[in-house]
Amino acid sequence: MTKIVILGAGYAGMAAAIQLAGRKVPVTLVNASDRFAERLRLPMAATGQEVADLRIPSLLAGTGARFEQGWVTSVDLGRRTVSLEDREINFDILVYALGAVPDTSSVPGAEEHGYTLDDRDLLPSRLAAAANVVVGGAGLTGIESAAEIASRYPSATVTLVGRSAPGATMSPGARDHLQRALASLGVRTVEGTIEKVLPAGVRVNGDFLPADVFLWAGGTKVSPLAAGTETDERGRIVTDAALRSVSHPFVWAVGDAAAIRQQYGIMHGTCQGGMPTGVHAALSIVRTLRGKQPKKFRFGYYHTPVSLGRGDGVVQFTHGDDSPRRFYLTGRLAARYKETVTASPWPTYRRMKRIPASGVFWPHGKRS
Template structure:
């Protein structure tokens, strides 16, 4: 029988973070850096030591080499501690987390960021016959299978960004294969008309056949069945349609939505348990347009900055005064979160490479800079006398 263990000396406030995805890594490094002088110990728990770059898995799936990033190395000199293990249970009443069914870690504040995986239970046959991209091992398995095919058809199910990127990459790296992209909506349906036109032209150039406006009702050993009993023969089926989260939050008694995500208030605190925060895909963060979609661009701002401790005032307040996720400004927030700063120790995956344009996700002509600090106009000019000089917001959101 295992016993409960704290994660540091007595009198220390223990912040336990579950999940080292984009949001979890950002939150752990930011929080550890800002609580160095406080009696706070930050512990990050993840099942693997290797950081999984979800938005690079389609590259691995086509046999391309990507950087292998080690989580303990990324956390070095940040002050955060790493524990490797599978989270098997959360007891929100006792404030404990069970690891590998053999260890129990206590916490004072829990940051729940276990993320999501591909939903393979929604359609019959997906679990048995389709490939997914949930981790490096899945991507490597698919790459080996594609390399052995001398020809044939690959069906990619899902018209989202993962599906589009995977279909395009497979078609480009394996021109001997016929690639079919199947989705309920047109590829890039949420993009602008100009972006959709560009996307469609790129897929056409690569020879990707697009079938939209229909759903896959069953995955067969040798193909997929569409609504209306139409069948598409396939040698390989890659499933990228939809995700699901871990049932641990619901089992722990936290208030969750219909998809099992932790329901939070505007400060990312659980509405049912004030000592629990939720970030990334595991959180149901409501915005003016609906619930925040789980991506790298939206996940990282939920972890940068994360909950912190302020001496005498407890743990759980946001680093930024007034920084409430009620109106998260989308791409601009993601761009600022990715910009390395003075206290942002982690400059690895996602921070500088979260999108095709690298550090900045917007076209150059749409980046806003104060006139006297425009990077393309030589040295910064002095601000007009009598006016307070304006600085661009720092990545951590704090005023300078």
């Protein structure tokens, strides 16, 4: 019997595991923690708001998928083994879904003096006592984090630092609403490069910004465990059109760990794209086990939903290449829309065993 092992139980890895198990294909899912990290809700968790405590064994209960908790120390592609701290697991097919983590090494001092959203168990008490908070990175994660912090701790001075203005890739109307909402929450925005993180603040463009807490919400990096396969300049596994490694066809790469080329370029890491890659890889593996050729993966972006605290938000609808359309939502309607999107992964996992083997339709109307 073919042994299939999935490394990583994020959105992409979990999607692949449940889809394979739903097809009665034996699969082992490996993850360092038994907690399923809802990354879309990490800014809420970091500010002490109650979020669901989802555990991977409970999510997999009744699916037939096997869970192995352990920290992966190496992958031997020649022997087809995965080494954990205290044991080895053999595989015939590997689904590589280890994703990405915050790259604090890219900013001097950030690792020693900063926090990331992965420190969600520490951050609420630190933020509650902080007079000045600096959030590094003005992308979606940074914007949502700054808004949640300012909403939750209104006495703190919150500064959002990024190389470009918040919402720079949105249409003018959506961008204006986003920036007005941040200003109304008291979030100060600074365009510039963070040169160094110090014990009591950060240096930006030669100026010093005081910070009792520095939260890094900027760039990410992937695990070095993909070494041995062909990777891109960021260490992501280069895939063919079906999501197989171009150098090792028995390895399938999904989510943030994969460099997946579409007509518009390389996909960027989001839950919006991660779950479809996991499902597509699983369905393609099923096809190969049945002696059929896997299908080409096609994906187009649909929207960019951003929370601005609990009662406000922006939803920028996009073209397939992630460029903005003219249509967008703001205010409470956008907040409700974003909450529906954020709440969707677990109900989606429950429905995955009913996805037809012939293909998957995503909201943008394309079929994988």
